[in-house]
Amino acid sequence: MVLRGLNISKKYSSEFSIKDVNIEVCSGEIVAIFGASGSGKSTLLHIIGLLEKADSGSLFILNECIFNQQKSTDRFLSKIRANFISFVYQFHHLLPELSVLENIVISLTISGKFQQETYIKAKESLEFLEILHLIDKYPHMLSGGERQRVAIARAIVANKPIILADEPTGNLDSVNSNLIWRKLKYLSLNKNITILIATHDNECSKIADRKIIMKDGKLLY
């Protein structure tokens, strides 16, 4: 088991955004969470991605990192995030003043990788997303689909075992979306990466090993 959440709840206001959510994701599995807007998908992904803390419940990430979120320090959570979790957002979050290559390299530098290796790895991941030719461009010069491919190249370059993707094809056409689904499937099958996706895109069903519906803050099994 790579991810396990037990009775995770979170409230932003008087209403629960997610309530008593139980979820397990196995190694190399692709799990897709479908649900209407406002059903709590992003909240759940942010909690599992350690970007936000749950109000209650427990989270287990890989066997050796078992913790109850309330008791974990921010330093510990950042370390887990840096080592194990890549997050892909609907909107690419690329840094506008950096080139494609620099956007990717900077994420590796943050993870503490050695410099020469970072350039090789950055190029490999751009090649994998079929955008090596964009290496010296800046985000404003790219189409939406190209930017999202760069964001995915950046997410996978550090080769972390878990990818969390929050509507990664949310604003893409079907050609770009399908490329992204295909690449994620490849990573699951060939690199055993565990992938949890929140999406509206029915095409994701084709690559998901398992689908879960989220409604009103709960997962319907």
Ligand SMILES: Nc1ncnc2c1ncn2[C@@H]1O[C@H](COP(=O)(O)OP(=O)(O)O)[C@@H](O)[C@H]1O
């Ligand atoms: N930062 C926040 N502050 C206040 N309410 C929030 C915040 N994030 C999410 N919510 C609320 O939590 C509920 C679930 O939202 P969200 O997880 O974004 O759903 P989804 O991703 O499925 O659209 C919504 O009612 C939303 O308004």
Ligand SMILES: [Mg+2]
């Ligand atoms: Mg969302």
